[in-house]
Amino acid sequence: MKIQRQGRNLQAPLFFSRTRTKIRFTEDFRLGFRHGLPIALGYIPVSFAFGLLAVKGGLPAWVATLISLTNLTSAGQFAGTNLILAGASLLEITFTTLIINLRYLLMSLSLAQKLAPDLTLVQRTMLAFGITDETFTVAALEKTEITFSYMLGLIVGPYVGWGTGTLLGGIVCTLLPPTLQNALGITLYAMFIALVLPPTKKSRSILLVVAVAALVSSILTWLPVFRFLSAGWRITIVTIIACLFGAKFFPNGSHQQ
């Protein structure tokens, strides 16, 4: 996250501008791609497990992969696929998946504020497809505006990783050594910590918002009364509470431009 986009400050004469645009596209794409690699790595064991479960449950490997490539969401497609396997009605499958995915409304809304203004509608609708919890947070914590090429680069790796992991899990259908599988389980969380800790050192308001989020999330997880909440709903509720807290008590946090 510390790498600066050097292309930003290049002052090339006007007649070079086409080449310059090209260079900037490639640079932004490569930077995004680099930022996406740990996400891709973290997705492989999760999507592997998804492929495994789906095929064990009776779906062909290509259908499992198709689900991953068209849904690109962990909690939503796990739940939806479970319901397919359980023979649930189409309405129930659709509704449950929608509820779990509602949190993307907030993320898309937040990210839309950071996109470079010159993006076309088609480009926006393309990028929207690649918003996940992980790609969103990485993009949202970028210091500069989000360009089309940066976001595209960021999405490509995780998308390929998510699809490949599912296919492998579906085909292999035998477990990785359990110890390695366990150890890989921490990948995404370690990445989350690497993302969230540095800004909390610089801003007290961010630190408190993260603390509130962690606290409320733990309460919702551990209190038996809230057991009925799915992971997707939990994230949505916690996000709303923690952000209301931040906006009410620290409306002018130092991280805001």
Place this chain on the structure above:
Amino acid sequence: MGRILLAVFLMALVSYLPRVLPMIFLRKRIQSPFFQSFLSYVPYAVLGAMTFPAILYATGDTASALVGLSVALLLAFYEKGLMTVAICAVLAVYVFQFFAL
């Protein structure tokens, strides 16, 4: 199979709609300072909510998860890259579980 594919299509649709609707209909910047502030906190809140307490259950046993968490916290505090933090945490968990079992 036709019914399954229809279900997959519907799932894809309701996964995409919440992502794309704000992108289409909110092309102007939001003006309300309160809502701006609210949205600026979203990524941090999402990260906090996703990480805690889920990280404690990510490795099969709480002890190794705590080891991984500590390593990640330490390296993140010194602002190491995402890849470094992720790989070191995985290695720490793996080594810990290797000796603990």
